Amino acid sequence: MTGPLSTRFAEVFGVRHPIVQGGMQWVGRAELAAAVSSAGGLGMITALTQPTPKDLAAEIERCRKLTDQPFGVNLTILPTITPPPYDEYRRVIVDSGVTIVETAGSNPEPHMAMFREHGVRIIHKCTSVRHALKAERVGVDAVSIDGFECAGHPGEDDIPGLVLIPAATARLSIPVLASGGFADGRGLVAALALGADGINMGTRFMCTAESPIHDSVKKAIVAGDERGTELIFRQLRNTARVAGNAVSREVVEILRGGGAFPDIAQLVAGSRGRKVFEDGDLDAGIWSVGMAQGLIDDVPTCAELLDRIVTEAVDIIENRLRTRTAVA
Structure with a gap:
């Protein structure tokens, strides 16, 4: 299943477009993940948005009823005194037949044996080259590298994507997703030019018709x-x-x-x-x-958004860049 911008990531993870909706607390629910996946990207349910493993199982089943395309589950590993029952969340993911997991936060290594045993492919989200290299060493299938522009936790190095992404792709052999500040086709082309195999977006997907958050929040992002x-x-x-x-x-x-x-x-x-x-x-x-909210001025459906991003990216690559090169 390939699209006009097929990359290693799209081929390995079985999606048409190299565009991922990253895990977002309170946002990554079935309706959004299903809409992204149905539109050709990779949607993600956020595990810890669900209060119990049993609720996560129900949410995965709800997503399956909304799309027949691949989707994943985000499992954020929090360094807390009273951690969530990760072993139970992992078991639900595996027993539900989910084959793609996005890990984030702490080292994913303690969680990998079970996922590997059941053929689950792992994307690890990180904020530095050193952490990405460690994730590659422990065997993840791809990394999502967050530049300083991102929402949530950008790490403590304050390295923007324009430097962090090529620094990572120069040293990693597994597919890399560029994350932080991406919202349109221009960003996708830039990510590919920097060596990435796709983009991971959060804020842009918050501001879509299927995003399960209040309209006032979406209007605030647009404004x-x-x-x-x-x-x-x-x-x-x-x-x-x-x-x-x-x-x-x-x-x-x-x-x-x-x-x-x-x-x-x-x-x-x-x-x-x-x-x-x-x-x-x-x-x-x-x-x-x-x-990236500075690049957002509407609330499209996920299908409209992905079509727009891919169309714009293809136009830039096939027309504007070629034309400018030829003129030069």
Whole structure:
């Protein structure tokens, strides 16, 4: 199953277009993952959005009823005192017949034996070349490399994609997805030019018709620009890029003034961020969004979006780049 921009990633993972909807807490649900996959990309259900492994099994089944195309499950590995029951989530993924997993956060190695045993292909999301090389050594099938522009956790090195992506692709032999700041066909062409085998988008897919978040959030993304984010948790060495709002600015000021995590714990509670997406109150809590919001000005269906991205990318490659080369 190939499309006009088939790459190693598209061929290995069985999708028409080298475009992935990355895992997003409270956003990566069946309706969005199915819409992306049906449109030729690779959709992802976010495992930890589901409160229990049993709920994840039901969500996977719901996705299967919405699409007959490949989709995956994101499993974010959190370094917490009371971790989720990862062994149970892994078992559900395997027993449900899912064959693609996106891991993120900590080292995926402890989770790989079961996935490997059952033929699950693994994409590991990371924010540095050194972590990508380690992921390759432990046997993942592809990596998604996040530049500093991304939503969520960009790491602590502050390396933008224009440098990070070619630095990674020069040293890795497995397929690489470029992530952070991608929203259109221009970005896809740029990623391919930098050596990547596709792109991983989060913020752009948040702002689609099938995205299961409140319309007020989608309108805020459309109205926002590339300056409308805040970097929180910098002093805690756990930097996160989130939307600029009353809560995130308060968090920044508290930590800048010498505060510690207990001083902000109530402000950054996940339940508050969930209320943003469900109720549309943009100041209810912190919520992730990337600098790519500055490139977003509409709320298309996933099918319209992927068709537009691929069409634009092909046009750039076949017409504009060739024409300019010929003129030069």
